[in-house]
Amino acid sequence: MSVELTPHDSAVRADRATQLALTLARELWVVKDRLLVLESMLASEGFAGLSARLDAFQPDAATRASIDAERKRFIAEVTAALDSPPDRQA
Amino acid sequence: MEFQLKQRGRASLHFLSDLAVSTSRFKPRIDADIKAAGLDEATLSDDLDERLRQVDAALADSPAAAALAALTEYSGVNHGRVAAAAFDEVRGELEPRLKALMQGPTTIEPIPGERRPSYADAAWIHRTTGGWDGHEYQGFIHGELIHREYVARNYPGDIFAQRRQILSVLPRRDYQRIFEIGTSSGHYTLQIAAEFPQAEIWGCDPSLRMLEQAQRVANERGLHWRLFHGSADRTGLDAGSVDLVTSYIVLHEIPREAIHAQLREAYRLLRPGGDILFSDVTRYAALNKAGVRWAEYNAVHGGEPFWRESASLDLAEAARAAGFVNVRSEGFGGGIYPWFVYGHKPS
Ligand SMILES: C[S@@+](CC[C@H](N)C(=O)[O-])C[C@H]1O[C@@H](n2cnc3c(N)ncnc32)[C@H](O)[C@@H]1O
16 A cells, blocks of 8 residues: 555645645635634624724734734744655655 | 634634535546546456556546645645644643543553554554644544544534444343443444443553543543553453443554454453444445545545555454354445444354
């Protein structure tokens, strides 16, 4: 039993760019889901003029630090997706 | 146990599950591409390795095959990671409750015989990082997040009801003591306990992380199970000490020799008049060549190192060789899944 028996299929699996695209799609979905949650919460609390305030927002130092940390985590995931999966590493 | 994931974990897991569900649309198109290449029951090779190569070459330019490969590779590699990350986000809140549930009537003790068979470390089953013991809370992660959310949405029918229905095959309702092989996180054990409320339940598994979840599941319901950390191949438990030995979807994860060993061990553990019921995946003998090719393809890429040798074994013959009589090896309810082998130890 081995992946060598299906070389064409295995080549598709080994293509890191496709796996990266799927990882990005997942992350994008998490963000979209969160935005939908946020909009729903804000709407239920009668919050108006949201998009203009978002555009004008300037993060303070603490907010900036937490955004920086989250971006580093995201990049680590993107990098891992470009690497071979751990069970196929030599 | 009631619990809530954080938004990231919940959304990531839902994405993985729905992505895996979406792959079913490619299968009919791949079958059509195989047929268009002139491959059918007459022209597909009898040799399974050769058949895999044949179909792979025929699908070299199939967009549907490429899409399926990319998507199943992504799901295979990532479902365990995503579930573990979802757990880690809420670990702080859950850990005290998970620890508390390990106190109660259900106990875990080392099995007197073999603790860990060598094949347990042959590969990461299901390509999950570290296999069955890959995370300190792997039992919760697999039992509650992967199985309930991801597996349940990707397999046909109600996978929990199937565990209950299969028990209708058994001729008796008066088993005093039941020994379950491969208890894992206790999904089947719960059904056994519900079907045989009077019986004393013993279970075993070489994965301590999985057994710990079975212990929590039982304690939460006030159930008294005696769980043994170790292998069913050579338990070291007393001969003639139980009335039923049973397992659910364990056989395809162990090599052929281990299946023979578990049948022999079950025979030894049973009192005369006792029964076995082992349920598992569809046997290759019950599928046509194209069906076996699909099963094998999924096994090769899904982290199932023993599927082929296990699914190729004639379970009826193996059960008879171990001494069982009135043997039945067939699909449940006239279907092909779940498959089961039943046997009786003569009085
Ligand atoms: C797919 S899981 C079983 C699922 C479980 N019965 C259920 O219904 O959800 C397979 C289990 O078999 C266990 N296993 C593997 N080798 C074993 C052995 N030699 N003896 C007992 N259990 C074993 C694995 O550790 C794993 O927990």
